[in-house]
Amino acid sequence: xxxxxxxxxxxxxxxxxxxxxxxxxxxxxxxxxxxxxxxxxxxxxxxxxxxxxxxxxxxxxxxxxxxxxxxxxxxxxxxxxxxxxxxxxxxxxxxxxxxxxxxxxxxxxxxxxxxxxxxxxxxxxxxxxxxxxxxxxxxxxxxxxxxxxxxxxxxxxxxxxxxxxxxxxxxxxxxxxxxxxxxxxxxxxxxxxxxxxxxxxxxxxxxxxxxxxxxxxxxxxxxxxxxxxxxxxxxxxxxxxxxxxxxxxxxxxxxxxxxxxxxxxxxxxxxxxxxxxxxxxxxxxxxxxxxxxxxxxxxxxxxxxxxxxxxxxxxxxxxxxxxxxxxxxxxxxxxxxxxxxxxxxx
Numbered sequence: 001x002x003x004x005x006x007x008x009x010x011x012x013x014x015x016x017x018x019x020x021x022x023x024x025x026x027x028x029x030x031x032x033x034x035x036x037x038x039x040x041x042x043x044x045x046x047x048x049x050x051x052x053x054x055x056x057x058x059x060x061x062x063x064x065x066x067x068x069x070x071x072x073x074x075x076x077x078x079x080x081x082x083x084x085x086x087x088x089x090x091x092x093x094x095x096x097x098x099x100x101x102x103x104x105x106x107x108x109x110x111x112x113x114x115x116x117x118x119x120x121x122x123x124x125x126x127x128x129x130x131x132x133x134x135x136x137x138x139x140x141x142x143x144x145x146x147x148x149x150x151x152x153x154x155x156x157x158x159x160x161x162x163x164x165x166x167x168x169x170x171x172x173x174x175x176x177x178x179x180x181x182x183x184x185x186x187x188x189x190x191x192x193x194x195x196x197x198x199x200x201x202x203x204x205x206x207x208x209x210x211x212x213x214x215x216x217x218x219x220x221x222x223x224x225x226x227x228x229x230x231x232x233x234x235x236x237x238x239x240x241x242x243x244x245x246x247x248x249x250x251x252x253x254x255x256x257x258x259x260x261x262x263x264x265x266x267x268x269x270x271x272x273x274x275x276x277x278x279x280x281x282x283x284x285x286x287x288x289x290x291x292x293x294x295x296x297x298x299x300x301x302x303x304x305x306x307x308x309x310x311x312x313x314x315x316x317x318x319x320x321x322x323x324x325x326x327x328x329x330x331x332x333x334x335x336x337x338x339x340x341x342x343x344x345x346x
Contacts, residue, residue: 005106005115007064009033009045017049020104020117027052033062037126041075041245041316042066046120060103063116066317072112074315077172079165080245081107081114083223086162087244088116091220097148098240124239127227129325132265135273136236141225141259142277144238146284149219149252157249163220166248170211173311177207180314187313191327196334199343200310203303206346215251216289216297223248224308225259226329253297254304256281261333262305270332271339302342305333 006012014028029050037044045062065081066072075081088102101119108114127133133141153159181204185197203210222229223246231239260277264270278298282288309329316322337343 004108005104005113007113007115008067009047009062009064012047012062017047021056023051023056027056036061041071041080041312046122057103057120059120059122061100061116061118061120063114063118065112065114068317071316075245076111077315078169078246079111079162082111082162083165083247084243084245085114085116086160087247088118090160090162091151091153091247092244094153095148095151095220097144097151098238099244100240100242118242121231121240121242124231124233127230127232129226129228129262130321130328133227133263134236135269137227137230137232137238138260138263138273138277139280140236140238141230141241142256142281143284144241145222145225145252145255145259146281148222148241149255150286151220153220157218157220163247163249166223166246166250173307174207174211176314177204177307177310181310184310184313188323188327188330191323192331195338196331199334199338200306200330202343203306203337203346206343209346210300210303213300215253216293217252218249219252221248221250221252221255222246223250223255225255226262226305228325251297251301252285253294254301257298257301257336258304258308258333261302261336262329264332267332267335267339270336274336296345299340299342300345302333302337302340306330306337309333 006016014031015025017031018025018028029052031047031049033045033047036046043064043066046059047062048059049057085105085107089105092099092102100121103117105116106114127137157163181200222241222244224243229243230241233239256278260270260274278295279291282291282294309326313326
């Protein structure tokens with residue numbers, strides 16, 4: 001154990017787990033673990049516990065630093081681990097948005113060593129980014145987005161340093177997109193059409209005005225509100241938002257456009273539903289702007305999923321599923337941006 005807490009599942013000592021849960025010494029008789037999820041930036045494991053009594057969770061999810069050094073380095077550059085730990089440590093219990101309960105959250109100063117112990121939401125299952133979402137999945141997720149975006153910290157946004165990391169990342173993101181898009185274009189030439197790759201280039205050519213835009217409003221945002229980061233009940237209703245590694249102070253329209261833009265496999269279904277989805281979302285929020293003002297922000301942020309696909313694909317370990325996922329994350333929002341004439345707003 002190189003930090004004051006375990007970094008890999010094999011380092012989880014039963015006595016440490018007992019301390020986390022306030023259990024008597026020797027009451028954890030045994031525990032096993034196995035990998036869960038499809039995260040690109042950190043590693044997650046489900047622990048099954050055999051306790052002497054049933055006062056303590058029979059299972060929990062542990063999130064640990066990625067075993068891949070490239071992914072760990074990217075997490076530190078973009079402060080991803082610090083943002084997620086900050087969310088669970090400081091805010092989650094005060095906000096109405098659905099997320100797993102946190103049992104323990106700790107991070108080292110180097111921001112590459114951390115541990116999270118979270119409520120196991122099984123039998124809820126992860127959404128399928130590749131297959132796309134049902135309308136009900138999108139509707140119930142946007143209701144939680146409205147709860148998140150309505151949250152106002154009692155001590156104000158400035159009380160949490162980790163909530164402002166995105167502002168420090170703007171210049172780096174602009175440089176990365178400009179320099180990295182030729183690499184992205186070559187890598188995904190067989191997975192994306194020329195039209196999609198061309199609108200990506202047009203976006204990158206105008207990235208300065210895009211990232212420099214003053215948002216209509218700012219709230220706590222999830223930042224990566226897509227199906228792989230959402231758990232659903234069998235009936236399609238949302239169970240929890242997970243993977244808060246991009247939680248930041250930002251434009252709520254970014255979350256809404258990102259969710260809608262990356263979720264619908266059929267663009268015709270998205271076109272038919274999106275205005276109504278945005279109207280219902282605004283009706284569920286407190287202190288919401290008027291529809292037309294928010295709709296302009298929504299159109300502008302149609303590119304949010306595409307930008308995430310470019311950025312993430314360049315900074316995490318490359319896998320076959322990862323490339324297919326990033327291709328979908330680029331294609332669907334790019335089509336939405338074409339439909340909404342989003343480039344005209346840059």
